[in-house]
Amino acid sequence: MPQAADAGRALPEPAQGRVRGLGLPRGELVGVVAAHGGLRAGVYGGDGPAALLGEGTLPRRGATVAGMVEHDALTVTRAAYDEAADLYARLFSDSLRDCPLDRAMLAAFAEAVGEGGRVADLGCGPGHVTGHLAGLGLDAFGVDASPAMIELARRDRPELRFEVGGMAALDLADGALDGVLSRWSVIHTPPAELPAVLAEFSRVLAPGGHLLIGFSATDGPSHPTQSFDHAVVTAYRWAPDHLAGLLRAEGLTETARLIREPGPDDRRPFQEVHLLARKA
Numbered sequence: 653m654p655q656a657a658d659a660g661r662a663l664p665e666p667a668q669g670r671v672r673g674l675g676l677p678r679g680e681l682v683g684v685v686a687a688h689g690g691l692r693a694g695v696y697g698g699d700g701p702a703a704l705l706g707e708g709t710l711p712r713r714g715a716t717v718a719g720m721v722e723h724d725a726l727t728v729t730r731a732a733y734d735e736a737a738d739l740y741a742r743l744f745s746d747s748l749r750d751c752p753l754d755r756a757m758l759a760a761f762a763e764a765v766g767e768g769g770r771v772a773d774l775g776c777g778p779g780h781v782t783g784h785l786a787g788l789g790l791d792a793f794g795v796d797a798s799p800a801m802i803e804l805a806r807r808d809r810p811e812l813r814f815e816v817g818g819m820a821a822l823d824l825a826d827g828a829l830d831g832v833l834s835r836w837s838v839i840h841t842p843p844a845e846l847p848a849v850l851a852e853f854s855r856v857l858a859p860g861g862h863l864l865i866g867f868s869a870t871d872g873p874s875h876p877t878q879s880f881d882h883a884v885v886t887a888y889r890w891a892p893d894h895l896a897g898l899l900r901a902e903g904l905t906e907t908a909r910l911i912r913e914p915g916p917d918d919r920r921p922f923q924e925v926h927l928l929a930r931k932a
């Protein structure tokens with residue numbers, strides 16, 4: 653069966669109603685089907701009756717198998733956050749109040765982007781941080797995979813725009829944004845799929861645009877990534893230098909980082925990392 657090692661192989665641009673193989677040996681990844689006007693695509697494997705391994709839409713040329721395999725993880729993440737949305741909103745909607753360092757990095761990000769800059773809060777959850785960014789003078793909107801989260805965000809902040817969407821395939825033009833915020837939203841992205849998500853962040857940023865990404869650190873640089881138990885769904889943490897290297901590979905150069913040591917009352921004994929990067 654194909655594993656994540658197949659991820660990243662570029663798909664041919666699909667044509668409506670056509671079936672195209674990927675040129676892989678039988679028994680591995682055998683086909684991509686694009687059908688109907690929506691260019692839905694499936695990745696099939698196995699040399700008996702084909703088994704559907706992943707399915708998704710190919711919104712643009714250059715979409716990858718990685719993006720489609722991620723779609724499976726995304727389906728699980730979306731369902732889990734739909735289930736948890738009310739509780740999450742109750743627990744965390746006021747959380748910035750007790751996080752002065754988070755607020756400091758958000759303020760630095762807002763100032764770097766500049767008054768009125770167009771910013772997407774990707775994986776915005778119930779929208780409380782999107783609201784905070786708007787309060788800092790940014791033209792902020794939110795995107796999240798979970799429709800339940802987006803419903804809460806729209807209910808609580810009807811003046812702002814919130815859309816359901818996946819971070820690996822954003823419905824935004826190249827260079828459309830001055831800033832991207834990803835605050836603990838890549839933690840559910842399987843490590844093999846992270847480069848594709850970071851590439852998408854880079855694609856939608858204008859030259860000179862800023863990214864602020866928040867995540868939990870691994871136990872040390874000898875662990876580039878580690879998975880951890882998360883109340884909602886499987887999650888991953890990253891060594892800060894490793895993630896900075898992945899960003900660099902996508903044309904995003906680190907400009908600052910803040911590492912907060914875990915406190916005695918923290919739920920998890922992990923360092924929290926806020927990394928600011930700029931697109932060349």
Ligand SMILES: C[S@@+](CC[C@H](N)C(=O)[O-])C[C@H]1O[C@@H](n2cnc3c(N)ncnc32)[C@H](O)[C@@H]1O
Pocket residue numbers: 726729730733744774775776777778781795796797798801817818819820834835836837838840841
């Ligand atoms: C831990 S919550 C963080 C929410 C918010 N950013 C915050 O700071 O409280 C993770 C959020 O990211 C969303 N998410 C995870 N993976 C995503 C993806 N690939 N595309 C869009 N949203 C995603 C989840 O639905 C969830 O709302």
